[in-house]
Amino acid sequence: MGVVVPLPVFSLMLVVFGLTTGEFVIAGLVPDVAAGLSVSVPSAGLLVSAYAAGMIVGGPVLTALTARVGRKPLITGLVVVSVLGNLGSALAPGYAVLLLARFVAGLVVATFFAVAIATTTAMAPPGRQPSMIAKVALGMNLGIVLGTPLGTFVGHHFGWRSTFVAVAAITLLALLLVLRSVPAFPAAGASAAGELRVLADREVQLGILLTAVGNLGAVTVFTYIATLLTEFGGFAADAVPVLLLVYGAGAVLGNLLGGRLADRALMPSLAWMLAALAVTLLLFWIAGDNRVAAAILTFVLGALAFAIIPGMQTRVLTAAGAAPTLAIAVNASGFQLAAAFGGWLGGQLLTGAGAGALYPAAAAVTLAGLGIALAMLRRDSAGDRPQPLGARGLKSVDPQ
Structure with missing residues (x-):
């Protein structure tokens, strides 16, 4: 099959592209939204937190409650909610409605990711599950590399509302492809109680905590990256889409590199x-006030911010062998906990100490994540290591 992406997998990848663009593009539009709605930049930054809060709530709850729903109708319902959330964002008459629309759009994302991975695994030929899942996950990288800077460009030139219309249109097109090409699969058949039981596992809890804390610093900076690059870095607003492209290129490279490093020595x-x-x-x-240094560091930041994600997902999947679908959704919620708190934390720092203060604060919480990783590494050395995926009856899949 080479590099050819089968149509069913491509349709799911396109949905992931739309959802990822809808999640991250707001970071490049925060100043535009703030000006358009006559609110402060920190208030506009809370729109990132609202989307993240939707993912946090929707991930574990929707995944558990819909465990007995067939995958194709479930995917359809989830994508329809996302489309409506983005259209609501485009038509929002004021800040409060926009905040609610972003929350609704985020509700379905973690569950969709989990179901898309399970569906792709079911469609893949024997032994080809990792490569098929990697192709679906390519939509996330493309959403960052292409979708986010293009959406920011559209927002700057045609108004921020047009960006959400474009995201809704792309996601709706992807849904039509899903309906045409993805075969129907039965539900997993597990009960909600059975799915939720995985959350009591201590290793799962530690893995989610590592995801939430370890990502907090990077997502805090990314939430306000447009403001940081213009106010602290001295770039013009028109340079932000280009720098987001640089960040996204680093993210793709980091994702690939991080996965390989995690294969060799996870913790x-x-x-x-x-x-x-x-x-x-x-x-x-x-050195962020130097434009050359800031551009280089933007690439490095994107690479490292996404290099840590494959290993974090692998750690949670290894620990949660009994309920891998819910584990994916819950770990996505852990990442969004970081995004939600990061939007609030960055806003407080911008209002008080100024834009430059975000960097040392982000470094400090990243070091806290390092402390958790080192504690987990010590547990592994003491023999408290989760069993490998294959030993717990799971298919070995690339979580990215």
């Missing part, structure tokens, strides 16, 4: 990458 590689991420954030604080 040691996570520890080293978290340490490098903290150093990068401190370098942004020191």
Whole structure:
């Protein structure tokens, strides 16, 4: 099959592209939304938190409650809600309605990711599950590399509302492809109680905590990256889409590199990458007002921010062998906990200490994530290591 993407997989990948663009594009539009709705930049930044809050609530709850729903009708319902949420964002008459629309759009995202991975695994030929899942996950990287800067460009030139219309249109097109090409699969058949039981596992809890804390610094900076690059870095607003493209290119490279490093040495590689991420954030604080340095560091930040994600997902999947679908959704919620708190934390720092203060604060919380990773590494060395995926009856899949 080579590099050819089958139509069913491509349709799911296109949905992921739309959802990812809808999630991250607001970071490049925060100043535009703030000006358009006559609210402060920190208030506009809370729109990121609203989307994240929707994912946090929707991930575990919707995944558990819909465990007995067939995958194709479930995918259809989830995508329809996302489309309506983005159209509501485009038509919102004021800040409160926009906040609610972003929350609704975020509700379905974590569950869709989980169901899309399970569906792709079911469609893949024997032994080809990892490569098929990687192709679906390519939609996330493309959403960051292409969708976010293009959406920011559209928002700057045609108004921020037009960006959400475009996201809704792309996602709706993807749904039509899903309806045409993705075969019907039965529900997993597990009960809600059975699915939720995985949350009591201590190793799952530690893995989710690592995801939430370890990502907090990077997502805090990314939430306000447009403001940081213009106010602290001295770039013109027109340069932000280009720099988001640079960030996205780093994210693609980091995702691939992080997955390979995690295959070789999961927790040691996570520890080293978290340490490098903290150093990068401190370098942004020191040299981020130099445009050349800021551009280079933007690429490095994107690479490291996404290099840590494959290993974090693998750790949770390894621990939660009994309910891998819910584990994917809950870990996505852990990431969004970081995004939600990051939007609030960054807003407080912008209002008080100023834009430059975000970098050392982000470095500090990243070091806290490093502390959790080192504690988990010590547990592994003491023999408290989760069993490998294959030993717990799971198909070995690439979580990215």
